[in-house]
Amino acid sequence: MSNEMMKNWNEYKPTKTVWLWSAVGAAGLTMIVGFTAGGWMTSSTAAERTQASTELAVATLAADICSNRFLAAADADAKLAALKETDSWKQDTFIEEGGWVTFANMEKPVDGAAELCASRLMAASPSATDSGA
Template structure:
């Protein structure tokens, strides 16, 4: 009997079918959780919570930068900010109250670090005129 004939004549038992199905299911789960990006419900909830907190911190940081740069003494504060050691800048922002909003007892978690990072690369704002508006920069055509 040749290999091809033996292959065609083979009839697996119910136990072989059962364990083959179990093995395929286990292998599918291993591949799915390891490389397929599958997560459990608990992990998905933790990831959603972390994403929400990061989004809130990012929004608060953007508001912080805007409030910082729109303040009347923004140029002086920015110069003072840039003199502070880099590892203390988040404390400077937090202590200044730029990441603590109305009806909040404490700053938004993570916002001070993000705000400090954005302010570190910010340029000094243009001085406002008597009307309270910044002068327009001329564009070169």
């Protein structure tokens, strides 16, 4: 029976329609696997991810500058104590209103930086505000 199956397989000649639908099916399956498991994406998705990554990088840099400026200020201990007494959902507003994430020639604070800065400052100890640290 095995020989008969091999003979039938060798003699099989697919029609153009079968070839066409086989190619369409293979292309479709390749795209499905590529977009779901292969990491493929459209150009608009790539642009969105690039924009989000850029905004996060800018916010992270601004938060670093913010926390360093905050801790280097003359009244840093008092400001840090006031920040720690502020409700957690208002800490970013405290940082924004203090001007710590609004830089020269900017009208508005850097998006997302205040929350990152506040979380870094909450982890800081009062001794971190010493100018010798």
